[in-house]
Amino acid sequence: MDTQALTAVLPLVGWATHSGLLAHRLAAARRDPLTGLHTRAGWTARTIRFIRRHSDAIVVLVDLDGFKTLNDSYGHAAGDSALAATGARLTTWCGRHGIAGRLGGDEFVAVVDPLAGPQLGDLSRDLHRPFLHAGQTLPLAASLGSCHLADLPTRTLPEALAAADAAMYAAKGRATRRGQRPASA
Numbered sequence: 001m002d003t004q005a006l007t008a009v010l011p012l013v014g015w016a017t018h019s020g021l022l023a024h025r026l027a028a029a030r031r032d033p034l035t036g037l038h039t040r041a042g043w044t045a046r047t048i049r050f051i052r053r054h055s056d057a058i059v060v061l062v063d064l065d066g067f068k069t070l071n072d073s074y075g076h077a078a079g080d081s082a083l084a085a086t087g088a089r090l091t092t093w094c095g096r097h098g099i100a101g102r103l104g105g106d107e108f109v110a111v112v113d114p115l116a117g118p119q120l121g122d123l124s125r126d127l128h129r130p131f132l133h134a135g136q137t138l139p140l141a142a143s144l145g146s147c148h149l150a151d152l153p154t155r156t157l158p159e160a161l162a163a164a165d166a167a168m169y170a171a172k173g174r175a176t177r178r179g180q181r182p183a184s185a
Contacts, residue, residue, distance in 0.1 A: 034083055047059075050099055077134070086140070
């Protein structure tokens with residue numbers, strides 16, 4: 001290969017390598033390193049496309065109950081294990097019929113195609129099963145709120161998230177008034 005051709009090709013190889021590296025970093029930034037779930041940005045982008053195809057989708061918000069107490073009692077490593085267990089259970093529940101994400105802290109989100117079969121009761125049960133950390137079985141509990149897009153006058157993601165959030169806090173309030181741990185709505 002002559003010098004002139006090499007001079008022309010090398011910058012192209014450099015740009016291709018650089019572009020590939022940036023694409024890899026962007027993809028990694030859209031995944032939560034602890035749970036492997038999509039981050040807020042990654043989940044939102046995918047979910048907007050998902051709800052265009054599934055106008056009857058269900059949006060679910062999950063908030064772990066007693067997470068601060070778990071961290072304070074057993075340490076942050078136990079809290080990390082609880083987050084990882086929650087992420088794994090949410091991913092399993094969604095299966096191929098939805099998308100799971102971590103909004104931040106102890107808050108998770110999912111969107112599923114209700115015709116595919118995942119039931120909210122199954123998710124609630126899974127998120128109330130203890131998890132194993134450092135040889136100890138520790139409690140896990142979560143409050144769930146959901147919104148069926150078909151029930152909204154405007155079927156948008158912000159509307160669905162707001163409705164699911166209201167349902168989640170209503171579930172927390174009902175459980176607190178009954179003196180029980182929060183569950184799902």
